[in-house]
Amino acid sequence: MEDSFPCAAPGCESTGSKLCSRCGKAAYCSAECQRKDWKVHKLQCQKAETPENRISDHLAKGQLFSAQEALQQLEKPNARLAAELEEKLKLGILSEVIADRLSLQPARYGLGYVAAKDLSAGDPLLFDTAFCSAPMDGDQEFYCTIAEKSIRKGHADRRASARVDAQADFYYDSLLKLCTKDSHDRATLEGTEMEADTREQILVCSIAEANSLYCTEEPNFAALYAAGARFNHSCAPNASIESSRSRLLVRAATAIPKGMEVTISYLPPQLLSEAVGFAVGVVVAAQRTHQWRLAPDRSEASEIRRRATPPP
Numbered sequence: 001m002e003d004s005f006p007c008a009a010p011g012c013e014s015t016g017s018k019l020c021s022r023c024g025k026a027a028y029c030s031a032e033c034q035r036k037d038w039k040v041h042k043l044q045c046q047k048a049e050t051p052e053n054r055i056s057d058h059l060a061k062g063q064l065f066s067a068q069e070a071l072q073q074l075e076k077p078n079a080r081l082a083a084e085l086e087e088k089l090k091l092g093i094l095s096e097v098i099a100d101r102l103s104l105q106p107a108r109y110g111l112g113y114v115a116a117k118d119l120s121a122g123d124p125l126l127f128d129t130a131f132c133s134a135p136m137d138g139d140q141e142f143y144c145t146i147a148e149k150s151i152r153k154g155h156a157d158r159r160a161s162a163r164v165d166a167q168a169d170f171y172y173d174s175l176l177k178l179c180t181k182d183s184h185d186r187a188t189l190e191g192t193e194m195e196a197d198t199r200e201q202i203l204v205c206s207i208a209e210a211n212s213l214y215c216t217e218e219p220n221f222a223a224l225y226a227a228g229a230r231f232n233h234s235c236a237p238n239a240s241i242e243s244s245r246s247r248l249l250v251r252a253a254t255a256i257p258k259g260m261e262v263t264i265s266y267l268p269p270q271l272l273s274e275a276v277g278f279a280v281g282v283v284v285a286a287q288r289t290h291q292w293r294l295a296p297d298r299s300e301a302s303e304i305r306r307r308a309t310p311p312p
C-alpha cells in the first residue's frame with residue numbers, strides 16, 4: 001500500500017501499513033494502535049462487500065451451507081474461514097433453511113415443512129448438523145444410544161464460549177420439543193410422578209426413536225437432527241436426503257409449488273424399492289431389519305401387521 005496513509009489511531013504519527021480487514025479503509029501502524037482505535041472506528045466501520053466478508057456473515061449467522069458454497073467459489077482458498085466452518089460443523093448445533101425456501105407449519109401429521117416459494121428439482125432446502133448419532137448394530141438400540149449421548153451433550157457446559165453454549169441450549173430445547181413416538185403420550189409422561197432425570201431419559205429416548213434419520217452416506221448409522229426431524233414421511237417423497245453422522249442436506253427431488261408440503265422418505269431407498277405393494281412390503285422389510293418402523297395410523301398398522309404375519 002501507499003506510504004502516504006497516516007496511522008488512524010489518534011495521536012500516532014507513524015505510517016499506517018495495515019488496513020482494517022473488515023472495511024479495508026482505516027490504516028494502522030500496528031495491531032496495538034488498531035485495538036486502541038476500535039471503540040471509535042467501529043462506529044463507522046462498514047463491512048466491505050467482499051466474498052470473504054459474506055462468508056464471515058454466513059458463519060456468524062450459522063448459515064453453514066451458504067458459507068460452504070461460498071468458500072468453494074473463492075478464487076483463492078481461505079484456510080482461516082475453512083477452519084472456522086469446520087469448527088462450527090463439529091459442534092452439531094446449527095441448521096439453515098436455505099434461501100428461505102421452507103416454512104414450518106401445521107401439516108397433515110403434526111408440524112411439517114411447506115415450500116415457501118416455487119421450488120425446482122435439485123434446489124437445496126435445508127442443511128442441518130447432527131446433534132448425536134449412533135450405529136444401528138450396537139449393543140443396544142440405536143435410539144437409546146442417541147438419547148444417552150443427547151442428554152450428556154444437552155447438559156454439558158464445556159463449550160468454547162457463552163454464545164456457543166446458548167446456541168447448544170437452544171438446539172437441545174428444540175430437540176425436547178420434537179414429537180414422541182406415536183404410542184408414547186407426552187402429557188401422561190409429563191403428568192406422572194417420577195424423578196426429573198428419569199422423565200428426561202424416557203422423553204429423549206422416545207424422541208430419538210421417533211425422529212432419528214438413517215444416514216445415506218454411512219448406511220450403518222442413524223442420527224438425530226433437530227431441524228431435519230420436522231419433515232414428514234411419504235412413500236412418494238418430493239425431496240431427497242443426503243445424510244451422514246454429522247450432516248444432513250435435503251434437496252427438492254421434483255418441482256414443488258409454493259404452499260405444498262415437502263416430504264422425505266424415512267426409509268432407505270433400497271427398502272422402498274424392495275417393498276412389494278406399499279405398506280405391507282415396507283413394514284415387513286422394516287420389521288425384518290429391526291431398523292425402521294413407519295408410523296401409519298394405529299388401526300392401519302395393526303391391519304398391516306395382521307396381513308403381514310404368516311399363519312402358524
Ligand SMILES: C[S@@+](CC[C@H](N)C(=O)[O-])C[C@H]1O[C@@H](n2cnc3c(N)ncnc32)[C@H](O)[C@@H]1O
Nearest residue numbers: 109110111179210211229230231232233295296
Ligand atoms: C420425524 S417426525 C415428523 C415431524 C412431526 N410431524 C412433527 O410434528 O414434529 C415423525 C412423526 O410424524 C408423524 N408422521 C410423519 N409422517 C407420517 C406419515 N406419512 N404417516 C403418519 N404419520 C406421519 C408420525 O407421528 C411420526 O412419528
